[in-house]
Amino acid sequence: MERQGEITLLYSLPDELLEHIFSYLPAQSTCLLSVTSKRWNQVSNGPALWRGHCQSDFRYWDPSHQIRRHFAASVSSTDWKDLYRQRQATDRATTDLLNAIIARETGRILNYQAILSKGYDVKDTLLRHVRVGDDAPDVLARRYFSADVLSYVHRMIALSEWIKFVDGPEPSLERALTAFDLFLARDAECDFDKVSDQLDHLACQLRDDCPGLDQLPTRAKAQAVVSFLRGKGFRGVAAGSSYHALENNYIGLALSNDTHSSLPFISVAIYCAVAERVGLSVRPVCVPGHVYALVESPVGRDLDGNVVSGEEAVGQVYMDPFASEEAIPPAKFQLQWRESLMDGLVEPACTAALVIRAAGNIHASVQAEARSHYLIPPIEPSLRPMPHLHYLEAANAIYSALWVFTIFSIHQRWPDLDPGISRDAVLSYLAQHLLEHYSADAYFLQHTTVPILPDHFANGDLRRLLRAHLHSDRLPPVRQPRDDAVSVPYRIGQVFRHRRYGYMGVIIGWDATCRNDEDWIRRNRVDELPLARNQSFYRVGRTFDETMYVANENIEIVRTSPPPDTFLPWVGKYFLRYDAETGAFVSNMRDRYPDD
Numbered sequence: 001m002e003r004q005g006e007i008t009l010l011y012s013l014p015d016e017l018l019e020h021i022f023s024y025l026p027a028q029s030t031c032l033l034s035v036t037s038k039r040w041n042q043v044s045n046g047p048a049l050w051r052g053h054c055q056s057d058f059r060y061w062d063p064s065h066q067i068r069r070h071f072a073a074s075v076s077s078t079d080w081k082d083l084y085r086q087r088q089a090t091d092r093a094t095t096d097l098l099n100a101i102i103a104r105e106t107g108r109i110l111n112y113q114a115i116l117s118k119g120y121d122v123k124d125t126l127l128r129h130v131r132v133g134d135d136a137p138d139v140l141a142r143r144y145f146s147a148d149v150l151s152y153v154h155r156m157i158a159l160s161e162w163i164k165f166v167d168g169p170e171p172s173l174e175r176a177l178t179a180f181d182l183f184l185a186r187d188a189e190c191d192f193d194k195v196s197d198q199l200d201h202l203a204c205q206l207r208d209d210c211p212g213l214d215q216l217p218t219r220a221k222a223q224a225v226v227s228f229l230r231g232k233g234f235r236g237v238a239a240g241s242s243y244h245a246l247e248n249n250y251i252g253l254a255l256s257n258d259t260h261s262s263l264p265f266i267s268v269a270i271y272c273a274v275a276e277r278v279g280l281s282v283r284p285v286c287v288p289g290h291v292y293a294l295v296e297s298p299v300g301r302d303l304d305g306n307v308v309s310g311e312e313a314v315g316q317v318y319m320d321p322f323a324s325e326e327a328i329p330p331a332k333f334q335l336q337w338r339e340s341l342m343d344g345l346v347e348p349a350c351t352a353a354l355v356i357r358a359a360g361n362i363h364a365s366v367q368a369e370a371r372s373h374y375l376i377p378p379i380e381p382s383l384r385p386m387p388h389l390h391y392l393e394a395a396n397a398i399y400s401a402l403w404v405f406t407i408f409s410i411h412q413r414w415p416d417l418d419p420g421i422s423r424d425a426v427l428s429y430l431a432q433h434l435l436e437h438y439s440a441d442a443y444f445l446q447h448t449t450v451p452i453l454p455d456h457f458a459n460g461d462l463r464r465l466l467r468a469h470l471h472s473d474r475l476p477p478v479r480q481p482r483d484d485a486v487s488v489p490y491r492i493g494q495v496f497r498h499r500r501y502g503y504m505g506v507i508i509g510w511d512a513t514c515r516n517d518e519d520w521i522r523r524n525r526v527d528e529l530p531l532a533r534n535q536s537f538y539r540v541g542r543t544f545d546e547t548m549y550v551a552n553e554n555i556e557i558v559r560t561s562p563p564p565d566t567f568l569p570w571v572g573k574y575f576l577r578y579d580a581e582t583g584a585f586v587s588n589m590r591d592r593y594p595d596d
Contacts, residue, residue: 027053027084050080058087060191062119090118094125098149102141105591109473112152112440120157120191126150137577141588144572151396152440154182154191158400159444162407165352173284173351174199174251174273177266180358181252183400184393190252198255199270202232203277213278217305218297219317219327222282225275226321233260236267236322244368246397249361265291265357267322285318286349286357287337292328293319294348352408359404362397369394395437402430406449431462435469442469477592480510488512488536490555492596493575493585495563496540499554504564506585507555508547508574509539509593516549529553541570559583 022030030049051071061067070078097111115122129146132139158179161171170176178195206228207213213224237243238259247253247261251269254262262270268284268291275282281296295317302308303315318328349357405426434441446466482488490496494507514526514533526533529551536552543566561580563571571578575585587596 022049027057027088045081047075047078047080050084051075051078054080054084054087057084058121058124060120060123062121064119065121087121087124090121091125094118094122095129098126098129098142098146101145101149102138102588105589106476107473109440109443109470112149113443115149116153116156120153122153123150126153138588139577140569140572140585141576142572144569147569148573152438155438155441156444157191158182159403159407159448162355162404163448165355165407170351173269173354176351176355177251177269177358180362180400181250183396184250184253190256195252195255199273199277202229202270202274205232206274206278217303218280218295218301218315219303221278221280222275222295222317222319223325223327225278225280226271226319227325229271229274229321230325233258234262234267234270234321235260236264237261242368244365246362246365246369246393249358249365249397262322263361264320264322265354265361267291268293269354271319271321282319284349284354286347286353290320290322291349291354291357292333293321295319295327355404356408359401363401366394366398395433399430399433399438402426402433406430427462431465435465439469439473442466446470477589479591480593482595483512489552490536490538490557491584492587492589492593494557495560495567495584496550496555497558498550499556503542504558504560504566505540505542505548505550506563506567506571506575507538508541508589511537513537514549514551520549526551541574542566543570 022033025033027050030053055071065083070083094115097115101108101111115126126146126149129142130150132142132146136142161175161179164171171179174195175192178190178192181190181195184190206225209228210216210224213221216224234254237245237248238261241248241259241261243263245261247257248263249266251262251266254260254266254270265284271293272282272284275293275295281298282293285292285294297303297315299314300307300309301315303317308315316330318330318333320326320328409426431445434445446463450463450466488510490507490510492507492509495504496507497504513535514521514537516537521527521533529535531551531553538550538552538555540548540550542548561578561583563578563585571585574587574589576588577586578584579586587593589596
């Protein structure tokens with residue numbers, strides 16, 4: 001009777017209160033309630049209730065939804081439940097494709113592309129899989145591939161932004177620079193909307209801190225903006241940070257990090273974005289080794305708000321938000337940069353020029369860390385011993401720069417790099433980098449970039465290489481079952497220490513005898529080993545980019561639990577999980593090595 005009374009009480013509540021109670025339930029429970037009675041069906045299908053589910057269950061939305069416009073409009077103007085169904089369908093389809101990527105080597109590039117085709121909605125799903133619990137049976141593979149697919153989605157969004165420089169319309173400066181952040185993938189939350197929101201927030205804070213801002217004349221407003229930003233910590237390279245530190249090249253990192261450390265071109269980009277939001281006319285100006293902001297007064301007014309006419313219709317002043325709060329008059333600027341002005345090296349910078357400068361600076365930062373003087377392909381050993389820079393970040397950074405150099409070679413704009421580096425070499429490095437570490441990007445290169453390359457770039461070798469690479473994705477891997485007649489003592493997933501050099505690694509492949517070419521055998525003096533080439537050899541992984549080929553006699557199996565941190569997260573490319581009982585990783589390469 002008591003339970004019956006509770007149900008009667010629920011039914012006696014007004015619809016508005018019932019809807020509020022239902023809003024605390026997950027969407028699935030709301031659907032179950034809808035079949036219990038006509039009244040509850042009506043309440044559980046209310047648009048406000050499903051708008052709440054859309055807001056709470058999904059954070060990232062593809063631009064095609066125009067979700068901010070819908071959230072700002074009347075609640076009844078959108079079919080929120082249908083929109084929720086669409087997102088749920090995308091979630092299920094993305095999960096199915098991710099499961100296929102984990103389960104089979106064949107068709108991975110096609111499945112990456114299929115996930116990308118579903119738009120930015122997939123980010124919520126992929127992040128959920130990135131954060132899967134440690135008890136998942138495929139925890140390492142699921143975390144690795146969901147993060148890898150998300151990085152792929154980020155890169156394709158960034159490249160789609162840059163390719164607009166070829167076929168227009170050109171993107172805004174803040175979006176073009178944010179594209180570099182998408183390559184780093186250090187912050188999964190970084191995207192165009194986040195950077196735009198952060199800049200909007202700074203502009204709102206500026207208006208709150210300076211209530212009469214809109215009434216200020218141009219000079220005073222320009223100085224108010226720079227004083228505000230520098231007061232918030234946007235003071236160029238932070239104390240204790242190296243000028244050439246990689247993180248100083250990224251607008252998203254500069255906005256998010258507590259130190260707000262940045263190079264001049266990022267400081268000016270942030271200044272210009274905030275200044276434009278409060279009504280200033282401003283654009284970057286590039287000089288050798290530095291960037292300024294050029295602020296112009298409205299037509300008919302000078303910098304101090306006085307009415308003027310004729311040739312003085314527009315007043316100008318230069319700002320250096322990287323180094324100072326002071327406004328720089330044109331005469332002083334021209335005196336300081338007189339020689340550069342005479343040589344034509346000072347000019348207002350279009351977005352393309354800043355993107356090229358960003359790529360060049362990123363390239364220089366990685367060089368500085370690696371202490372190298374050459375454009376470094378991904379296999380160059382000098383990239384590896386970088387004390388302050390994770391190799392994956394360096395590889396992603398160089399990769400983004402290579403893409404910019406390639407795209408702008410199409411656009412007939414080219415940065416001032418080492419004269420010994422040709423455009424063909426850049427494209428060659430890009431293809432090499434792509435095929436070794438970013439294989440899914442081959443589809444974009446083949447279908448979006450190669451068709452618009454100049455004839456001497458789009459050579460037959462590159463086209464054939466990409467076709468062969470994409471074709472191989474459709475083929476099942478060559479199976480390597482164990483043959484009892486051949487001794488291969490160790491198995492996929494076992495952790496070992498090299499008997500001679502002492503490093504640790506994990507076995508990711510094997511051959512019954514040495515299968516490398518004669519040149520490699522000669523250079524590594526394989527035939528001088530006690531068992532020479534007639535012993536099993538193992539492909540082993542050490543780090544993200546480093547694989548070795550090791551003779552059986554140099555393998556010493558070790559049992560360690562938990563596995564070394566250096567094995568994470570790259571081992572997820574080959575293994576499902578770590579088995580503490582056996583002290584080995586569980587193989588996810590059964591199509592290739594069915595008996596391991």
